[in-house]
Amino acid sequence: MTASEQIRYGFYLRPSFSMSRAQVEIHEILRHQYGLHVASSFMPHATLKGFFRSDAPVATIVARLDTALAGREPFVVYNNGVVPFRTSAIVVLVQHLPDGKTNQPLQALHEAALDALLPLVHPACNFTPREWYGKRFAAHLTLAMADIPEPHFAEILRFVRAAAPILPASFVADTLQLFAFTSDDWAGRWWETMRWELLHSWAMGDGG
Numbered sequence: 001m002t003a004s005e006q007i008r009y010g011f012y013l014r015p016s017f018s019m020s021r022a023q024v025e026i027h028e029i030l031r032h033q034y035g036l037h038v039a040s041s042f043m044p045h046a047t048l049k050g051f052f053r054s055d056a057p058v059a060t061i062v063a064r065l066d067t068a069l070a071g072r073e074p075f076v077v078y079n080n081g082v083v084p085f086r087t088s089a090i091v092v093l094v095q096h097l098p099d100g101k102t103n104q105p106l107q108a109l110h111e112a113a114l115d116a117l118l119p120l121v122h123p124a125c126n127f128t129p130r131e132w133y134g135k136r137f138a139a140h141l142t143l144a145m146a147d148i149p150e151p152h153f154a155e156i157l158r159f160v161r162a163a164a165p166i167l168p169a170s171f172v173a174d175t176l177q178l179f180a181f182t183s184d185d186w187a188g189r190w191w192e193t194m195r196w197e198l199l200h201s202w203a204m205g206d207g208g
Contacts, residue, residue: 015045081164
């Protein structure tokens with residue numbers, strides 16, 4: 001397996017400290033109560049562009065994102081509550097404003113990331129074709145994913161919702177991050193051998 005075949009990149013919005021701490025606490029409770037661990041193997045984040053394979057040098061990826069992010073200012077992201085994604089994940093949705101409308105600065109940031117990164121995605125990328133992006137984008141903070149036993153999904157969802165309100169009501173989006181992920185088997189149970197590294201960060205509102 002070549003280096004580009006082994007690596008997947010991800011471009012994420014980093015939550016605030018208080019939001020990250022609360023999310024990690026839920027991860028820990030679900031690990032101790034139900035043995036769930038996949039969500040906690042990630043850093044706290046809201047995906048802007050999910051896993052993608054690319055042969056482009058990291059410097060090229062960073063440069064395109066530099067251009068896409070130039071001049072962007074921090075904005076507020078709101079907690080829309082706990083929702084299930086089918087029976088495969090439980091998340092805190094952060095896509096909308098309190099009145100239910102789309103958070104346009106967040107949507108615009110996602111679309112700018114797509115414009116920058118989709119031209120660099122390898123044709124054989126196994127994640128991008130099935131990713132929810134563009135109009136289907138639903139920004140979220142993952143509480144559990146991939147390893148939720150389907151017979152117990154409804155119980156675990158009730159258990160999580162009983163903790164409401166979960167996480168702070170809002171946070172300021174001001175930091176963006178590019179990660180590299182490796183796994184021994186991206187076509188299978190990739191989460192069992194996944195490792196990650198922070199490659200680059202951007203702070204909106206300070207020119208960088």
